[in-house]
Amino acid sequence: MKINFYNSLTNQQEEFKSIQDGVVKMYSCGPTVYDFAHIGNFRSFLFGDLMRRFLELAGYEVQHVMNITDVGHMVEGEADKMLAAATRVKENKKSGRVPEGAIKDPNDPYQIADYYTKAFLDDANKLGYKVAAEYPDSMPRATDYIDGMIEMIERLIQRGHAYVSSDGVVYYSVESFPDYGNLSGNTMDKLQSGAGGRVSDQNQSMKKHPADFLLWKPDQKHIMKWDSPWGVGYPGWHIECSVMAAKKLGQDVIDIHTGGEDLIFPHHECEIAQSCGCSGESHFANYWVHARFLFVEGEKMSKSQGNFYTARDVFEGKVTGKPVHPAVLRFELIKSHYRSNMNFTKKGLTDSANTVTKLIDLRSELEAKSGGKMAEVDLSHPVLNEFATALADDLNIAGALAVMHTWIKSDHSDAAMSLAIWDKMNSVLAIAPISGEGAGAADGGDADDQGEAMRLEMVAAREAKDYAKSDELRDKLIAAGYDVQIGKTEVTIKKKLA
């Protein structure tokens, strides 16, 4: 199967060819663990997951690695992110958002990182993010790789790509790496002309070039710090990905690197400079694939706009007023093309809930009909072939979903075969459990006791032909989030997924 991806490095669609036959080495930039991950983060992460699952459907063995950034080296406004997180955690403990006892000492950055790492894994697993199920093997934490970062910085200095400036800070010298700017288009001359005013002069005077970026900063006062040949301090942001990608994937050049589009510059540009500067290779990743941003009801998502949602906000019903099943959020986040800005809306969520429900219902129907028996099927089957061919065209999810919808409405008299096809499609969509995988499952919606009581009452009312009472109960059930079906003799109710 011919697979195409849009490569940000060359700004065009390219046929995908893995370095090693049948194996794909893939790295995705992961979350910072100072706060709960929001739906924009997950849009980008799940795009990586879709890509990985598709490659697996296409027959590749995919080694996917995603880092956890737990080094407190970023700033939020003026404050260190870890310090900001400490403040936030203290507030959240008061409000109950962070349960009592979850973080014993909010001043300990490791405890904060641990707490939010667990929260991330919890959300990610619910959303069927495969790499999260492989934690910790495939999800290294930056603080466990400080030694590797120091090694890489030393090597960069040896090779003439980095230098220690007069204030003791280690910088990468972008002038030592002619390809700097190839990914983002921000070549050195453009950066220089555009730099005026934006960067503080005192910082700049220490650097050889305005675009030189930090590799190690000695700083005794920093909240998280480690010993190094350049003094006690902390590593730059970019170096962790270069190190963990190489260590975990075991080679200097990898196949695919993904992330949000905002990471193209400076983060990914700098990763390339570091990794290639260190290895001497012409490429770090052969394919750089970036996801566009997520908007909420047409607006950019931001805390000040009040339209900023974490994954758990959505699960808990902060967006729609009703709880949303994780499978619905997953489907909503993967159903639009990764290179389009996706618009996250309530209506979209409802649509997604309908589709997910339809798929789950079809599955139960097929299981009942086939007695759980499943046929053998592969991509040579016309339906799956069409489904996979769409995805092979730069992850054309809309095309693939069209195939799926048409198939849903088609003839399913061979239930065992249909079940097999269903499973294959679901191995990519992951909106319901697949054998051997517990993640991201829509487990159907069983009624609770109260709902069941109302249902029985309704049946009784109907036997007595008391339609007014029956209708009243139906309205109540619907208000309680149930889907009510009145059959000839039976009444069935089911919790809606959103």
Next chain:
RNA sequence: GGCGUCGUGGCCAAGUGGCUAAGGCAGCGGAUUGCAAAUCCGCCAUCGUGGGUUCGACUCCCACCGACGCCUCCA
């Protein structure tokens, strides 16, 4: 200013140099129902504007108009 993506029905969104321009949602008509819901059947676009290339373009080229993203911590 630099780099990049894009403009298809009410909304979301595929696709092709030439048979009937996917699919979803919404809507409309019908079947079904005590009434609904769900389901099933049917209906519902000529592709931003103006040129050009071509036997023929929505699809190729040019111009224009418009939308959006990145260039600063951000997925």
